[in-house]
Every structure is written in structure tokens, then in C-alpha cells.
Amino acid sequence: MEPVIVTRGLTREYEGGVRALAGIDVSVEEGEFVAVTGPSGCGKSTLLNLLGGLDRPTAGEIELGGRRVDGFSEARWAHVRRDELGFVFQFFNLIGNLSVADNVELPGLLAGLSAREARVRRGELLESLGIGELADASPTRLSGGQQQRVAIARALINRPKVLLADEPTGALDSASAREVMAVLREAHDERGQTIVLVTHDARVAARADRVLAMRDGAVAHETRLEQGDATSVSRLMQLEV
Amino acid sequence: MRTAFFRLARADLLARPGQTALTAVAIFAAATALVVTLALRAGLDDPFADAMAETRGAHMAVYGELSDADVARLAALPGVVASDVRSRRNDQARLGGTTVEVGLETLPATNAPVDRPHVTEGRRPAAPGELLVERSFARETGLHVGDRFALGTVVGLAVTTEQATYPRWDPGLVWAPAVDAPGRRVGVRLQDPEATDAFAAAARRALPGTRLAFTDWHGVRDTITDQTRTNAIVIGINTLLALFAVGFTVATVISGRVLAQRREIGMLKAVGFTPRGVVALLVGEYLAIGLVAALLGLIAGAAIAPLLLEPMANVLATPTPSALRPLPLLLALVLVLAAVALFTAIPALRAGRVNTVDALALGRAGGSGHASRAARLAAALRLPTVARLGVKDAFTSRSRATLTIAALTFMVVTLVAALSVEATFHRVIDDPALRAKPWDVRVEAPQALAAVQDDADVAAATTVAGLQVTGPRGELEARVLGDGFQAFSYAVPDGRMFAKPGEAIAGRGLYDALGLDVGDRLTVQVSGRPVTLTLVGRHVEPDNDGEVLIFPAASLPEPVEAAAVIANFTPGSDQAAAARRIEGATGAQAELPEEEVRGERADIRPILFGSSLLLVAVGLVNLLATLLLVTRERARDFAIFKAVGLTPRGVLGVVNAGGAALGAIAIVVGIPLGLLIFRGVMTGMNPSEGTDVIGTPGPFALALCVPFVLAVTALASFVPGRTAARTSTATVLRAE
């Protein structure tokens, strides 16, 4: 398997000496689902922002799809984001004055899709996320779970190499969180979507292929998870009668 | 409580130093513009009154060969409160190749009780051979401080209300330290300035047998005011616009910011502020900024004002008024602060009424998600995505879009008004008939008709005379044209030009004053004999409020003495050269009305451009503030745009496209509005001629507005756009 993302010694210090990231080395393979967990303030969002070029490292390298991107200009990063990355945030960050359809089509249109193609893709995506009927609604009128699904659709419209998600279920009640996770799981399990997801929810992290536990700006521990199978079922069901 | 207010206000102002500074700059600019405007206005209200006060102008001047005893008698007449006497003689001098009449007077003392010339340039003469020259005379004859001519050396220029501006009033005035002459001029100030006729009668009774000539201050005033009417209108328009500008700037900048603060207001209410408390807090906050900025603005205004006041004083023939008078300054301060308080309170009240929960939710998401009409249009036009986003973005908030459009529209109106003034001048220059001067040249020598007719370039010539006739309601000013009047066609918007003796045209003022219509008959007394005239048309008449009657001299029972010769040149001839030739042949001055208007335009241009520039600058600050606010408010959206792959240039594009969309509306609204406002002001300020002489800028001139607005929006969008493009996405989205 080819690594899609590789970082070496990725470091980010803020003014005032806060070391949010202290030399992170991670490698994410194509089709892999990596979860990043850790206590609040340990640098998870910082890592994700660096991977998406929303923030610049103080030191270290980032490779995306085999090429160095850490030195890219703002404009080149923008192209990388629109063509190769999809972002999902904790608070959805939909544009309130654009309709759901417009929000989803926006990155597609920016990336040069024809209006027709963008419309078709948006239709399929919303349909597959179960919110096809909300295309003309305003995002402000939707529930949190619906908004996050719109945000995921927006992140996926350009069929990104990697989906970056920062606490996508953090602002949701458990039922909505379940719906959103189901959408992400499907994207990964059925379409092989590479995902890097930050979460503090163990249940969400448990869906990943690999869990990176961060402490104080570094990866403290890494867990590989195996798919559960039928034989493990009875082992788990310890119902004693 | 007070501590809480103070802390909150300070924290709020310091939290956004950029916005605070911009608000201050906007108020500063507004205050500056206001001071300049009020100073200009003060000079405008009654320029002549100012000048009278400044120079202690005589209400009545008596000329004659007077003994000291005569002078004492005059000074002792009832109603005289002050008097001054000086020697005077008429002389001639060759200046710039022509001989001009000069009135040479003894220089009054600096503390003379009556008629102190006000030195505007250079100094008072101290030694024999040094001269002080009246300013309009110096300008007309090209004299400068330091020049020498037959009478002496010019050491200073001065303005006076002894007489109106040269060459309308001649001879030109020159003062010397000592003048040896039998003639004297006694200037008196009267208890009742209106009692000039009574004084003249008393003077004649007191000095029977002495030849006396009088100058009534009313005559001086009428000439000056008539002559400067157009300029006064232009200044008036611009001052009106400046008042708009001030209200507007303060309104947009502050309202915009307060509206953007709705979230904070929600928080304040959440912690227990009453809506009244919120309003008090915000008003106090902005008044504090306003006070500082306005005071600085007053200083700047007082410093800038003379730059505009001086050319205005030249135009109005008055001494340069001071911009430092306390009353206008105080008025400016009060106006600005009142505007600040008002335009803070209104949006704050509105914001205070917003449901707290909604207000708190504002930061996160807003808008309806429904495409505005403009956005739908943009979509239908198949504009590129960035442009569509820009358009959509620009119209997201109605109040914001309205503020920006208003700021831009204001600038377009300013520009259109300035262009209209230019166009009006252009029109009048092209067609002097609009000044009731339908001739190419006027020679102030009635006996020179034959000489003028002999000139090779002259196509037609006749004589013109001015006379007072008695109408049904008293004296009327009348002009009569000699034979051959058919070649001199006045501008007659209603009816037609007179074609034969017994027909007449008149200005709107006369029709209005006498309640007549075109087609009516009017009988006037000329030297005691009735003359009945048929009014066949209304002509454009700038003088005497349009109360002027014009008819062929042949309508009169006996001929009148002509005042001047008027002539038209054959097309294509060199008018200036022909005028010089005629001057040479007749020994009299040949006046080209076109030149006169040109001169007036040259006078008005610095004021027009200066004040327009000031207005545009205020508008620009205004626009910048609005756009910056908008961008700040939209920081989150821009961050999201960038997160989904919009490049920094794309962000700039979005901001610019939005600005351009608003600019397009501003052009569409502003051009007709500007034309309308100009027309309205012209008509309002000068009903007799306003509508008839208005020039409309040509399509090319109006098209100038497009690049202007685009340049202005691009300029104003540049800073906020760059800010938006540069702000770190991570930081903005983190602030959630």
C-alpha cells in the first residue's frame, strides 16, 4: 500500500512558546482510516490543520501523494485542498447564506466541475447520505446531524484522496453522532475513502483501522484494530444464565 | 455600574483597534468636511455683508469738489454715525497695451472709521510711489505685487466694498499714500443703512449748488451678488452634498459597526444588561471616539478651509473669511456628535430588541440560504463561480449591502454634480445667449457702431441700451436693441424672439412678478410716455432675478442714447484677434462674453474640484470602513471558502466581485440621482434661470463614472480583501 500522507518531525510552536506539536511522524496509507485521540489541548486540531494547510508548521515535512507540500504557498495549498482534500469540522462551518445544494457544489465548482456535473454529483451524494430532500433548504434550518452530513457531502464532492475530520461528532447528540459515523464508515468500508479523523469519542475511534493516541503534541501510542468476525461474537456475549 | 460601563466600553474599543481607528478616521473626515463646508457656507450666505463688515464699507459715498466745511456739513447730517474723507482723482494709465481709467485715492488710515481696504496680498504702501491696487482690477489688468507702472510700484492688493468688481465697475481703484487732487470722496455709515435716498436728499439740501455724485451701497451689493450667482449655486450644491456626506459617513460607519456587534449585544443582554443600558453603553462609547476624532477634524478642517476659502473669496470679491470663528466650529462639533449619537442609538436599539438567543447564534450561522435576486441574476448570466460567490456575498445582508451602495451612490452623485457644473459652464460658454448676451463682442462705445461694422470679421452689429421704465408695479429694468436686432437672438425657451417693434421678451422674474403670461400685453412708461408692448417670449435672464424686459429700440417714440455696440463675428474668425483690432480702432474696451464665463469657470474650478475631492475622500473613507466591516464580519465565511479550496486570489476576487456588483447598482442609481439633485438644486437656488441653463454631462462624461466607481471599489476592497485573504483559516475557525 502506498502512503498518502507522510509527516516527518512535524512541529508547530505558537507565539509565546506553546509547543502544540513536537515532532510528529505519521504515515497514512491509501484507503486507511486513522483516528487521532487524546486529551483536550494535546495538539490534535493543530495536526489536522497542518495536514490540510490551514496552518503552517514551524518545522518538519509533509508529503501528500508522494510530493512535499509543506513549503506550498497559500494559493497552491488552496488547490491541494480543493482537489485532494476534504475537510469536516466540529461545528459544520456551512455557509449560512448558501443553500445546502450550493454549499455542497461550491468546492466542485471551484475545482472546475461544470454546473451540470456538480449538480449530478451533489444529488448522488446527498441521496447516499439520506438527505436528498434537503437540497434547497438553508443549512441554518437543519439539525446538527443533518448539517454535518451536508458538510461531509461538501468534503466528498471532489472525491478527495483524504478526508480530514476534526471532531465531526463532537457537537452532536449520540443518535446524530451515530448517523454521521455510519456515513463515514460507509465511505471508508465501501468506497475505500482514506480518512484522518480527530475524536475524543472511543466509540468513534474504534471504527478506525489505526488509532493514534496523542499526549502533549506527540503520538504516545498506536493501536491497530482488527475487523470483528462471527467467531468473536460468542466470545463477547458473556451473558450468564 | 459605571465601572462596568467604563470597562466594557474600553475593552470593546481596544479589542478591535483597527475598527476603532477607522471609525475615528471616518468621523474625523466628516468633521473636517463639515468645518470646511460651514466655513464656505458662511462666506456664501451673504458674502457682501461679510465684506461690508470687514471693511466698514460706506453706506453712501459722496463725490465732489468739497471744502473742509462741506465735509463737516455732510458728516453732521442726521443719521450719519461715521464718516471719512479722502482725496480722489481719475487718471489714466497704460497697462498691457491698453489705456485704462484709474481712480486714484488717498490711502485711508488703518483705523479709518469708514472704508478700510482689506489687504489680501503684499502690504500697505508706506512711502510715496508705492501703490495698493484693488484686487479685481489687478487681476483683470494682470498687475502683481512688485509690478511698476506709470503711477508707481504695486506693493499690495486689497478688496473693498467701495465699488463692485472691475471691469463691471470702473475706473479701477488704486490707493496711494498721498494724492493731490481737488476732488474728494466722503464715505459715511448710516444709522439706518436703508436710508440712503434720504441722505442723498439731505446732502443736496445741505450743499446747494455743489455738484455731487453718490454711490449707494445697494448698487455695489446688487452687482456683486448678481455676478457671483452661478458660483454661489455651485458652492451651494457642494456644501449641500458635504452635509449629506457627513451624516452619511457617520451613519454608515457607526451603524455598520453596531449592527456587526449584535452578537456582543446578545451577550450583554444575557448577563443582565437592559436594552437601555446597551444603548447607553454604545452611545457613550462612540461619543468618546467621536469627541476625540471630531476635535481633530475641526483642527484639520480649519487648516484646510483657507485653501478653498481663498479662491471663493476671489470669486465672491470678498476678503477671505476666517475658518476659525467659534460659532461654525461649535456648530460642526455639535452636528457631528449629534449624528454620532443618533446613528449609534438607532441600530443599537434595533439590535437591543433582537432576541438574545438569535443574537448569540448570529456568529455561527445566519442568512436564509435563499438566493437573492442579484445572485440569481449572476447565476443566470453564467458568471464564474468566484463572481457568483461575490455577488451572493455582497447581498447577503440587506442592511450591509444598502450601506455600501449608499456610500458608493453618494460618490457617484458627487461626481455627476461636478460633471454637471462643468457641462453647464460648457453650455453657457458655447451659447452666451444663455447669459442673456447673444453676441460675440460688446464694445463699450456707442458711437463706434460704424467702426465696428467696418471690421472685416464682423457679420452683424447693432447698439444696445439699458434704461429704467415704469411698469404697473414700479421700476423695471429694460434693454433695447437698435436696428438689426434680428441677428441677436436671445435664448427663448417659451414663445419666440421679438421680430418687430412693439414686441418684447422678458425674463421669468418679470412674468412672475407681474402675473403675466407669454402673449399678454404690457404698457410701460418711458420718460413719462406710455409704450405698449406685446410679450412674445420668455428669455433666459440671469440678472435682476429675471425681472428684465427687452425690446427693439424702434418701439420707443423717441430714440434713447445707446450704451454699447454689440456684434457677431462671421463664423470661423479669430475672435480674440478681432476684439483686439476693434479695441484698436475704437479706443474702447471690447468684451467677449465667452471669455467672461471662461474666467468665471476658471475661478470656480479650484473650489469645485477642491470640495469635490474632499467629498470623494470622505466617501472613500466611508466605503473603506463599510467594506472592512463587512469583511471582518465575514471572516468566518472567508475562512470556510479557503478551507474548501478558494485561493487567496479567489477571496480577493469574491470581495471585488461583490464590490463591483454594488458599484454597478450605485452607478445605475447614482447617475440619475445626481442629475436630478443637480437640477433640483439649480432650480431651487435660481428659479429664474436654473432649469434653462442646466447642462447635462454627455454620455462619455457619465461613462467616466464606471471606471471611477470600479477604481474606487477596487481601491477600497483591496485592503479588506487582502485582510480576508491573509487571515489564518485555522485561527478564525478555532475562534468558534
Next chain:
Amino acid sequence: MRFPLLALLAGGPAHGYELKQALEQRFGSVLPPINAGQIYTTLSRLERDGLVGDDAVAQNGRPNKRVYSLTEAGRAELGGWVADATPAARLKDDFFIKLVLARAAGIADPAELIARQRDAYLQALRELDDVALTTNGDETAALLIEGAALHLEADLKWLDLCEQRLGS
């Protein structure tokens, strides 16, 4: 297994095989395979304690089929079980004992112990989640899995606490 059988009998008399089927039907896939002998042993103990009675039903050529029913004492015993709150499941924890003792004895790195335990819990959580996807509308199973998952999540959080306080 005493109380589940008493509870099943509260619905009416039944014989041993029926009881086994009823258990399997109620709990479905969550129940490990039950052998019939276990049921019969329990039933005879209950009979011995006077909590159930039985009637033999003659079957041709085969041993009598015994139909069990609840006695008055059995009904009272069942009432007590239903009425009492079930004690909290988790007051003993092998891992905790291991962690404290290994740390005291210096025979293992506590951080490593915790990390390994976390791996195990995460893996378990993952498998639970995968199983949850295959319950196909089996509400009992889904609820049981949910309960187990919540416990695991709590365990993981508790591991974080252990790490903070005992991790070094």
C-alpha cells in the same frame, strides 16, 4: 440459572425442553449455547427446595415427560428477585489488581500495561460495533451490545484516569 427458569415458569407450566427453547428465543444470539443437562439439574434443585412442582405426563414407550410449574414458595422467591435491585456488575477488576501490584513490585511499566489494556478494550469495542452491525433488528442483542459498549467506553475513560494518576 435459578431465577431465569422461575421467571419463565411464571408464564405457565412448561417442560424442560420448552424452557430451553424459550431462553434461546428470548436472548437469541447473545446467549452461549446451553446444554439441556444444565436445565434439568437446575430444575431438580428447584424442586428439591420446593420452589417448583412437577406432574409426570405419561408418554407411550418413553420415560414420562415432566411438566414443571411454580409453587407458592417459588412465586414468593421470584417476587423477591424481581423486586430487588441488581447489584452493580463491576466492583472487582482483575486489571486493576494487576496494575497496582505490578507497579508496586516494579515488575512492569504501568504505562505499558495501561496501553496494552487500552488496545484490548478498543479492539473489543470495535468488535462489539462490528457485531452490532450484524444484529439485524434483534433488539435484545442490540441492547446488550450497547450496554457492553458503554461499559467499555467507561473502562477506556477509567484507563485515562489510571494513566494520569498511576501512569508512572
